[in-house]
Amino acid sequence: MVEWTDAEKSTISAVWVKVDINEVGPLALARVLIVYPWTQRYFSSFGDVSTPAAIMGNPKVAAHGKVVCGALDKAVKNMGNILAIYKSLSETHANKLFVDPDNFRVLADVLTIVIAAKFGAAFTPEIQATWQKFMKVVVAAMGSRYF
Amino acid sequence: MYSFKLKPAHRQKRHLLCDHTALSPSASAVVYLTHRRLTSRQDLIQVNQRSKMSLTAKDKSVVKAFWGKISGKADVVGAEALGRMLTAYPQTKTYFSHWADLSPGSAPVKKHGSTIMGAIGNAVGVIDDLVGGLSALSDLHAFKLRVDPGNFKILSHNILVTLAIHFPTDFTPEVHVAVDKFLAALSAALADKYR
Numbered sequence: 016m017v018e019w020t021d022a023e024k025s026t027i028s029a030v031w032v033k034v035d036i037n038e039v040g041p042l043a044l045a046r047v048l049i050v051y052p053w054t055q056r057y058f059s060s061f062g063d064v065s066t067p068a069a070i071m072g073n074p075k076v077a078a079h080g081k082v083v084c085g086a087l088d089k090a091v092k093n094m095g096n097i098l099a100i101y102k103s104l105s106e107t108h109a110n111k112l113f114v115d116p117d118n119f120r121v122l123a124d125v126l127t128i129v130i131a132a133k134f135g136a137a138f139t140p141e142i143q144a145t146w147q148k149f150m151k152v153v154v155a156a157m158g159s160r161y162f
Numbered sequence: 163m164y165s166f167k168l169k170p171a172h173r174q175k176r177h178l179l180c181d182h183t184a185l186s187p188s189a190s191a192v193v194y195l196t197h198r199r200l201t202s203r204q205d206l207i208q209v210n211q212r213s214k215m216s217l218t219a220k221d222k223s224v225v226k227a228f229w230g231k232i233s234g235k236a237d238v239v240g241a242e243a244l245g246r247m248l249t250a251y252p253q254t255k256t257y258f259s260h261w262a263d264l265s266p267g268s269a270p271v272k273k274h275g276s277t278i279m280g281a282i283g284n285a286v287g288v289i290d291d292l293v294g295g296l297s298a299l300s301d302l303h304a305f306k307l308r309v310d311p312g313n314f315k316i317l318s319h320n321i322l323v324t325l326a327i328h329f330p331t332d333f334t335p336e337v338h339v340a341v342d343k344f345l346a347a348l349s350a351a352l353a354d355k356y357r
Contacts, residue, residue: 049335050342067335124319132326132333140242140249140266143323147250 017152019094026145030138031091034130040080043126045070051121057114083122090153098156105160116158123150217340217347222289224340229286231332232325239324240279241272247320254313278317285348292351300355311356314349321345 048055049067058064061075070076086104090097108114127147131138138146217225232239245266247254261270281299288295303309322342326333333341 046335046338050339071335128322128326128338131323132330135327135330138323138327140246143246144250 036084040084041077044080101156237276241275243324244275296351304355311353318345
């Protein structure tokens with residue numbers, strides 16, 4: 016499906032190995048819920064998401080952020096097979112959770128911003144370009160079972 | 163979606179009618195208009211069509227405060243954001259085919275990044291009337307440069323990435339949402355004249 020050069024594969028692995036899933040996942044998901052408040056519609060069972068402080072401190076939001084990054088971890092370790100990895104996740108989000116697939120792109124962009132904040136200048140334009148290509152593929156895979 | 167306020171001459175009279183500290187401005191305007199047996203006299207009220215997701219007073223003050231903090235580094239942020247856009251979204255290079263060097267940190271990228279951030283800084287100054295304040299720039303982008311407005315969102319994203327890198331503690335989620343809204347409103351104002 017997607018062609019990855021060796022340089023791209025090693026760039027993405029090098030970025031990911033420095034990302035603490037347990038920190039970045041919760042930060043990214045919380046930021047999505049704050050910056051794009053209409054996304055809160057999917058998390059009505061998560062308890063208090065009424066203010067930025069409530070969102071940042073909400074344990075269910077944090078837990079789900081970790082789950083999302085866990086799935087990304089699988090993709091990084093199987094870059095030749097991303098479509099297959101996300102097949103059942105895509106079906107679940109399409110047919111059971113009814114999540115608008117545009118939200119995957121939104122989450123990917125916010126995750127990129129959170130990672131950039133952590134890495135600082137080390138997140139060079141070239142690394143950003145490669146990382147965003149990877150995000151684009153993951154987002155496409157997540158949307159692949161929507162019809 | 164419409165909001166309205168009384169024209170200045172009538173705001174004084176509204177205050178005579180009702181204790182304005184007990185009612186919100188809109189509520190006391192409604193009381194005033196009802197007292198005058200009017201509901202929608204255009205000579206008394208200014209009707210403002212609210213654009214989608216318009217900037218609140220809080221958004222504007224957050225943006226102004228943040229822009230004050232970053233103003234010393236504005237040139238650097240502009241140059242870097244432009245360089246990131248050209249690298250991560252290569253289709254945007256089509257607008258700069260007349261430059262010798264499109265790599266991040268090159269002279270034309272630095273110069274133009276600085277120009278862009280300067281214009282954005284000016285937009286912060288006219289944040290209460292972005293469409294009016296950006297009218298000339300909208301003409302330029304619409305008729306001369308003919309930049310597809312979809313690219314404004316792409317540049318905005320790269321500005322946010324650059325801000326996150328240079329101001330990781332200041333670029334909180336609350337600042338992020340206000341700046342994202344501001345850049346979206348700015349992009350809409352820039353696209354205002356397109357058709």
